Amino acid sequence: MKALMVILLSAMLTDNFVLSKFMGICPFLGVSKKLDSASGMGIAVTFVMICATAVTYPIHHAVLVPNGLEYFDTVVFILVIALFVQLVETALKKTIPSLYKSLGVYLPLITTNCAVLGVTVLNIDNSYSFVQSIVNSFGAGLGFMLALVIFSGVRKKMEYADIPETFKGVPATLIAASIVSVSFMGFSGLFS
Amino acid sequence: MTYLVPVLILGVCGLAAAILLTAASKLFYVEVDERVEKISQSLPQANCGACGYAGCADYADAIVNSGAPTNLCRPGGADAAQKIAGVLGTAAAEVVPMAAVVRCSGDCNATQTKFEFDGVQSCKAAKRFYSGTGSCKYGCLGYGDCMSVCEHDAIRIENGIAKVIPNRCGACGQCAAVCPNSLISIRPLAKHIDVFCSSKDNGKATKLNCKNGCIGCRICEKKCPNEAIHVNDFHASIDYEKCTNCGECMKACPAKVIHSCEV
Known part of the structure; x- marks a missing residue:
C-alpha cells in the first residue's frame, strides 16, 4: 500500500509529467486560460490515461510479449489511445457540449499528447505490475490536472498584471510556466 | 509468418476499436439542426469575426439556436442576409452596406x-x-x-x-x-x-x-x-x-x- 502511495504521489508531484518531464506542454499552454476548461481537460486526460493503461498493459503482456513483438508497442498503444480519445470526444459532445466547445481542437489533440503515450510506455519500462501501472497513470493524470489548474490561476492573475509591452501574450505565459516548473522542482527528493 | 502475426494483431485491434466506436457514435448520437449547416453554407466562410461571433459556423449556430439577427454578416451583405432568410423562411432583414x-x-x-x-x-x-x-x-x-x-x-x-x-x-x-x-x-x-x-x-x-x-x-x-x-x-x-x-x-x-x- 505504501509503495502504491509513493508511486501515486511521485507521479503527481516529483515527476510531474508537465512541469518536470516536459510532456503534454501543448494542452498545458493551450487550455489553461480558464479554470473550468483546464479542469475538464485534466479529467479527460486522466480518463484517457487510465483507460489506455488498463488496455495497453494486458495487450503488451498477454499478446505482444509472447509473440516477441515488444517493438510493436508504439503502434498498438497509439491505436488504443486514439480509440479512447474518440470515445471521450463522442461522449462529451453528447453529455457536456459546453466543455466540448471550450476544449476545441485540444480534445482530439489528446491523441498526440505525449504525456498519454509516455505514461503507457513508462509503465512498461519501469516493469510495474497492473495495479501499479493504473496507480501511476492515475497519478500522472492528476499531476497533469494539477499543473493545468494551478497554471490557469496564474494566468488569471496575469490578465490583470501590468506586463511590459514586449512580453505580453505568449512570452509572459512561457516565463510564468517556467516559474511554476521551478516551484515543482521543490518536491524533488521528497520520496527518495 | 513473421509478418502475419503483427499484421493480424493490429488488424484485430483496429476492428475491435472500429466496432466500439460505431457503437459509441450510435449511443451518443447528437442531432444537428440541418438549418445550421445550410446557413453556414450561405455565409462567405471568411471567418472574419465582423458579426461578433467566433466564425461563420458559430454565427450560423447563433442564428438558429439563440435568435441572432440575420443581417450581421458584413462580407456577405444583403446577399447573405437574403439566403439566410430563405433558409429560415422569414423576411430578409435590412442590411446597411x-x-x-x-x-x-x-x-x-x-x-x-x-x-x-x-x-x-x-x-x-x-x-x-x-x-x-x-x-x-x-x-x-x-x-x-x-x-x-x-x-x-x-x-x-x-x-x-x-x-x-x-x-x-x-x-x-x-x-x-x-x-x-x-x-x-x-x-x-x-x-x-x-x-x-x-x-x-x-x-x-x-x-x-x-x-x-x-x-x-x-x-x-x-x-x-x-x-x-x-x-x-x-x-x-x-x-x-x-x-x-x-x-x-x-x-x-x-x-x-x-x-x-x-x-
Whole structure:
C-alpha cells in the first residue's frame, strides 16, 4: 500500500509529467486560460490515461510479449489511445457540449499528447505490475490536472498584471510556466 | 509468418476499436439542426469575426439556436442576409452596406520625414520607434499592416498613406484592429463624406507637421445644417446618423480635409 502511495504521489508531484518531464506542454499552454476548461481537460486526460493503461498493459503482456513483438508497442498503444480519445470526444459532445466547445481542437489533440503515450510506455519500462501501472497513470493524470489548474490561476492573475509591452501574450505565459516548473522542482527528493 | 502475426494483431485491434466506436457514435448520437449547416453554407466562410461571433459556423449556430439577427454578416451583405432568410423562411432583414475608411490625408507631399527607419517594415514596429518616421505622430505610418491583413484586397498604399477602395471592402474590420494609430473605422457606405484627419494636436501644431491636417477651426460645425459634425480633440468628426450628404462642410473647410470617400 505504501509503495502504491509513493508511486501515486511521485507521479503527481516529483515527476510531474508537465512541469518536470516536459510532456503534454501543448494542452498545458493551450487550455489553461480558464479554470473550468483546464479542469475538464485534466479529467479527460486522466480518463484517457487510465483507460489506455488498463488496455495497453494486458495487450503488451498477454499478446505482444509472447509473440516477441515488444517493438510493436508504439503502434498498438497509439491505436488504443486514439480509440479512447474518440470515445471521450463522442461522449462529451453528447453529455457536456459546453466543455466540448471550450476544449476545441485540444480534445482530439489528446491523441498526440505525449504525456498519454509516455505514461503507457513508462509503465512498461519501469516493469510495474497492473495495479501499479493504473496507480501511476492515475497519478500522472492528476499531476497533469494539477499543473493545468494551478497554471490557469496564474494566468488569471496575469490578465490583470501590468506586463511590459514586449512580453505580453505568449512570452509572459512561457516565463510564468517556467516559474511554476521551478516551484515543482521543490518536491524533488521528497520520496527518495 | 513473421509478418502475419503483427499484421493480424493490429488488424484485430483496429476492428475491435472500429466496432466500439460505431457503437459509441450510435449511443451518443447528437442531432444537428440541418438549418445550421445550410446557413453556414450561405455565409462567405471568411471567418472574419465582423458579426461578433467566433466564425461563420458559430454565427450560423447563433442564428438558429439563440435568435441572432440575420443581417450581421458584413462580407456577405444583403446577399447573405437574403439566403439566410430563405433558409429560415422569414423576411430578409435590412442590411446597411458598410466600408472601411482611413482617416488620414498626410501623404508624402504633406508631411516630412523625421528619420530613416531600417527596422522591421511594419506599422506596429515603426510606431514603437518614436511613433514612426512621419512628422505627425497620429497619422498613417504607411507600412501597410492594414493592406496585409485585408482579405478582400481593398487597401492600397498610395504616396505613403493607406487608401480603401470602398466597393471592394467587405467591412470585416480586420484593418481597423491592426492599425496602431486607430485611423481606420467601419462606416456606412452611403454616407460618403468624411474628415480625413485624426490629429489630436492643436491647429498650429497640426499645421506644422502636416499641410493637409484638420486645424479644428469649427467652420464645418457652424455650416452644417443638421448639427452632424463636431470638433473634439482638435479634429472634426461626423455623426452618420444625422449626416445627409449635403456637402456644406466639404465646401466650407479651409484646410480641404473634408471630402468624399468615393473614388
